[in-house]
Amino acid sequence: MNDRTLLLAGNWKMNHDHLEAISAVQKLAWALEDAKLDDSHCEVVVVPPFTDIRSVQTLVQGDKLWLKYGAQDVSQHAPGAHTGEIAASFLSRLGCSYVVIGHSERRADNHETNEVVATKIKAALSAELTPILCVGESLEQRQEKSHVEFTLGQMDESLAGFDAADLSGLVIAYEPVWAIGTGETATAADAAEMASAIRVRLGEKYGDALAQTTRILYGGSVKADNVAEIVASADVDGALVGGASLSGPDFAALCKAAVAK
Ligand code: PGA
DSSP, rough: OOOEEEEEEOOOOSSHHHHHHHHHHHHHHHHHTTTOTTTTTTEEEEEGGGGGGHHHHHHHHEEEEEESEEEOOOOOOOSOOOOOOOHHHHHTTTTTTTTESOOOHHHHHHOOOOHHHHHHHHHHHTTTEEEEEEOOOOHHHHTTTHHHHHHHHHHHTTTTOOOOOTTTTEEEEEEOOSSSSSSSOOHHHHHHHHHHHHHEEEEEEEEOOHHHOOOEEEEEEEOOOHHHHTTTSSTEEEEEEEEESSSSHHHHHHHHHHOOO
């Protein structure tokens, strides 16, 4: 048993326009109502596309919903001449609590390096957003058994230049690339192995206090029927969920299953 609050974050990726987002959040909130969840059980977070965030904010604040929300990316720059970018301060102004940084799809599609990821973390922290830093290996690296070394290296480089005080509250999501959107889930033992290695490394670099308070999520084909087993591991503090978070009722079922572990 530890004091870390279970975190279930639904990354919608490039799905749901703002009208669909309103419907999905309403259905999620309704489906969670009978579970009577509160902050002592878990946090449930939706991570919609940028264009939905204002609508989600209006709904969450207007209906006083017990849900948090975040963004899928953030600019490393301060507001200014950066066409197409979204500043961290804009996201906190919209009431975002979290921002996903370094998702493998952005690393692959947008060539985001660990150095860029580190600058985005800095921007997020300066706007009081909690970064959800994504790390994880490819299938090839797993087959070569270099997955732990690779993932820890990615984390070390993404966190270069920060100290323990900067990183309090940080969330790390272990997402093996081969398990994302493929239906292939890492086993609970695979998730536990990496979460434990991440926690040990955090302890070595930043001290035991940060290691014990940092939440470590697993992501990659998490569904209502496998989440309980995954979050049962002592070092796994929740899940970053893609496909199974798009439907409000499905994501609610997943959250209930995780809490009931
Ligand atoms: P998935 O995506 O649940 O659809 O595999 C997870 C993620 O990319 O965060």
